[in-house]
Amino acid sequence: MLAFIIRRILQSIVVMLMVALLSFTLFRYVGDPVVSMVGRDTTFEERAALRETLGLNDPIVVQFGRFVKNASMGDFGISYEQRRPVIDLIAERAPATLELSFVSGLFALVVGVFMGVYSGLHKDGFLSKLFQSVSLVGISLPPFLIGILLIYLFAVILGWLPSMGRGEVRQLGFWSTGFLSFSGLISLILPAITLGLFQMTLIMRLVRSEMLEVMRTDYIKFARARGLTNRAVNFGHALKNTLVPVITVTGLQLGQIIAYSIITETVFQWPGMGYLFLQAVQRVDLPVMGAYLVLVALIFVVINLIVDFLYYVVDPRLRMEGGAVS
Amino acid sequence: MSEQLLDVQDLRVMLPTRKGLLTAVDGVSMSIAAGEVLGVVGESGAGKSLTGAAITGLLEPPLYIANGKIELEGKRIDNLSYSKMRRIRGKQIGAIFQDPLTSLNPLYSVGRQLVETITTHLPVSDAVAKRQAIDLLKEVGLPAAEARIGHFPHQFSGGMRQRVVIALALCANPRLIIADEPTTALDVSIQAQIIRLLKRLCREHKTAVMLITHDMGVIAETADRVAVMYAGRIVEVGPVKDVIKNPHHPYTVGLMNSIPSIAREVEWLTQIDGAMPRLNDIPDGCAFHPRCPHAFERCRRERPNLIPMRNSQAACWLCKKEGADEQRQ
Numbered sequence: 212m213l214a215f216i217i218r219r220i221l222q223s224i225v226v227m228l229m230v231a232l233l234s235f236t237l238f239r240y241v242g243d244p245v246v247s248m249v250g251r252d253t254t255f256e257e258r259a260a261l262r263e264t265l266g267l268n269d270p271i272v273v274q275f276g277r278f279v280k281n282a283s284m285g286d287f288g289i290s291y292e293q294r295r296p297v298i299d300l301i302a303e304r305a306p307a308t309l310e311l312s313f314v315s316g317l318f319a320l321v322v323g324v325f326m327g328v329y330s331g332l333h334k335d336g337f338l339s340k341l342f343q344s345v346s347l348v349g350i351s352l353p354p355f356l357i358g359i360l361l362i363y364l365f366a367v368i369l370g371w372l373p374s375m376g377r378g379e380v381r382q383l384g385f386w387s388t389g390f391l392s393f394s395g396l397i398s399l400i401l402p403a404i405t406l407g408l409f410q411m412t413l414i415m416r417l418v419r420s421e422m423l424e425v426m427r428t429d430y431i432k433f434a435r436a437r438g439l440t441n442r443a444v445n446f447g448h449a450l451k452n453t454l455v456p457v458i459t460v461t462g463l464q465l466g467q468i469i470a471y472s473i474i475t476e477t478v479f480q481w482p483g484m485g486y487l488f489l490q491a492v493q494r495v496d497l498p499v500m501g502a503y504l505v506l507v508a509l510i511f512v513v514i515n516l517i518v519d520f521l522y523y524v525v526d527p528r529l530r531m532e533g534g535a536v537s
Numbered sequence: 538m539s540e541q542l543l544d545v546q547d548l549r550v551m552l553p554t555r556k557g558l559l560t561a562v563d564g565v566s567m568s569i570a571a572g573e574v575l576g577v578v579g580e581s582g583a584g585k586s587l588t589g590a591a592i593t594g595l596l597e598p599p600l601y602i603a604n605g606k607i608e609l610e611g612k613r614i615d616n617l618s619y620s621k622m623r624r625i626r627g628k629q630i631g632a633i634f635q636d637p638l639t640s641l642n643p644l645y646s647v648g649r650q651l652v653e654t655i656t657t658h659l660p661v662s663d664a665v666a667k668r669q670a671i672d673l674l675k676e677v678g679l680p681a682a683e684a685r686i687g688h689f690p691h692q693f694s695g696g697m698r699q700r701v702v703i704a705l706a707l708c709a710n711p712r713l714i715i716a717d718e719p720t721t722a723l724d725v726s727i728q729a730q731i732i733r734l735l736k737r738l739c740r741e742h743k744t745a746v747m748l749i750t751h752d753m754g755v756i757a758e759t760a761d762r763v764a765v766m767y768a769g770r771i772v773e774v775g776p777v778k779d780v781i782k783n784p785h786h787p788y789t790v791g792l793m794n795s796i797p798s799i800a801r802e803v804e805w806l807t808q809i810d811g812a813m814p815r816l817n818d819i820p821d822g823c824a825f826h827p828r829c830p831h832a833f834e835r836c837r838r839e840r841p842n843l844i845p846m847r848n849s850q851a852a853c854w855l856c857k858k859e860g861a862d863e864q865r866q
């Protein structure tokens with residue numbers, strides 16, 4: 212178990228270093244950092260001096276080492292565009308993205324599992340068929356289209372829900388939250404659905420097919436033959452056995468949600484990291500792009516680690532080392 | 538009715554398919570007395586498992602019971618609602634399936650699975666149920682039951698798992714256990730052990746057993762009576778001793794010639810030529826006639842019903858003559 216944890220953490224560090232290298236390359240070689248930082252009338256000597264103080268003449272390995280060291284302390288340099296530390300920009304925007312992703316993920320998980328279990332148990336029921344059709348929409352329509360359709364229906368025609376921004380935001384220390392005000396909460400609804408719909412349908416289809424699979428197994432037949440109640444069989448025995456794949460997919464999809472929030476944030480003008488990144492791309496603000504890349508990778512890696520540990524919690528076959536047979 | 542524990546009358550199980558209705562179990566009647574071991578034997582596809590599933594109310598749709606009557610201790614159980622039948626399963630009719638490796642839920646400890654079954658059927662606390670579970674595990678011969686009750690299925694060998702499955706089937710003290718090929722998936726070296734255990738436990742608990750198997754040898758050692766099934770019907774039924782000593786149906790004879798221990802006197806082992814017909818082309822007349830060495834004209838036209846012999850019954854036109862002979866004697 213301990214060996215496994217250490218191995219996984221080492222692997223994660225390697226992945227992060229690779230991403231850092233990519234981000235570093237982007238920063239260092241796509242465009243010239245000095246040119247981006249100075250005004251047009253700076254002399255050649257001044258530029259050379261700046262180059263020297265920034266350490267851009269050091270060997271590449273040293274530069275990369277410095278980049279990693281700074282990045283690990285949260286220092287990604289100064290935004291070309293806004294002339295402020297990148298980390299500050301990100302810290303301002305992160306709560307918006309994380310809250311939105313959290314709500315979308317929760318929506319996808321809860322609704323997806325519920326619909327999946329239902330349609331797994333009532334394979335031919337009317338609702339199951341309805342869910343299947345709805346899920347087709349979720350899978351085949353691109354998020355920006357879904358977002359625009361939702362805005363059109365609920366904001367423009369019905370006027371029930373706001374179509375842009377976070378609503379009223381309260382400050383809790385460094386964290387700005389939309390959870391504490393009514394307008395903040397209702398502002399979350401449309402973007403959260405837009406962002407989570409694909410994941411919800413994915414989870415629903417997965418849970419459904421896993422449930423169908425598990426219901427055919429011998430241990431479910433035997434559980435019935437033992438006279439256990441339907442509830443015990445369906446939820447105690449069947450659902451739990453679908454959890455391992457569901458955890459995997461949910462974990463990975465949560466990462467996707469954060470990564471894909473770029474589109475949803477743009478459609479809903481949500482002041483999050485994705486929006487920030489898109490602006491950075493438009494203005495070739497390389498430090499911001501690099502930092503965003505590293506952060507998203509970090510989130511993926513951490514989620515993957517958590518998923519692996521959850522396997523251990525759910526499945527005793529993994530929990531026990533070797534699983535000695537006697 | 539009689540004092541039979543289980544009484545099945547004219548059971549018919551149908552399978553709707555795109556091409557029409559197929560009959561998977563065709564007019565099976567059987568009874569099991571309290572404490573009796575009834576062997577059910579036949580090649581793959583004979584309808585043995587479906588008969589068992591119909592009795593426990595666990596036929597998988599679209600299979601359904603089209604006709605017949607199943608009574609347990611004189612009360613009909615074939616027309617009960619799912620929830621009423623659920624209370625009978627495990628409590629009055631236990632079941633053991635073929636593959637102990639897959640019969641247990643891998644995510645729960647064996648103790649948890651036992652306790653959950655006991656508390657579902659009996660009004661006892663978890664603590665009491667746990668003590669009963671430990672006693673049961675000891676009874677089925679699991680070494681160090683106290684220590685192993687918290688272990689998970691994957692930590693046991695196949696034989697040990699099947700012992701746990703037997704404990705699970707017995708834990709609410711059912712009157713009848715339906716054991717569907719309980720040893721087929723096990724290593725040959727432990728098959729006899731498990732069968733002996735099952736037989737001993739059922740004798741001690743006065744539990745009747747319907748033992749489904751391919752293996753005439755197991756039947757010979759274990760059962761009191763035997764029913765031989767072919768193509769969804771019972772073709773011969775009677776006390777094991779009589780059927781083995783004096784099999785009437787050519788199919789029974791064929792089955793016995795394929796068992797080493799019994800066929801020794803015959804000097805050679807034979808396989809019955811051909812295969813069990815599929816459900817969609819069960820032959821007219823006697824379903825066995827394409828494979829029967831004694832088939833004659835009438836066999837192709839008319840289907841024989843069970844004909845009472847001295848101690849047993851067999852569904853074969855040859856028995857008409859013999860039966861008459863026997864009665865004349």
Ligand SMILES: Nc1ncnc2c1ncn2[C@@H]1O[C@H](COP(=O)(O)OP(=O)(O)OP(=O)(O)O)[C@@H](O)[C@H]1O
Pocket residue numbers: 552561579580581582583584585586587588597600751815816
């Ligand atoms: N769920 C099902 N759907 C369709 N056909 C089925 C189903 N279960 C069984 N059958 C068919 O019904 C017939 C009898 O099956 P059954 O399982 O009772 O045979 P069996 O005697 O138990 O054979 P085996 O020794 O292989 O277990 C077979 O032809 C089988 O293909």
Ligand code: SF4
Pocket residue numbers: 786787788823824825826827829830831832833836841852853854855
């Ligand atoms: S009825 Fe005819 S075909 Fe059928 S078993 Fe008897 S002799 Fe053979």
Ligand SMILES: [Mg+2]
Pocket residue numbers: 585586587717
């Ligand atoms: Mg079978």
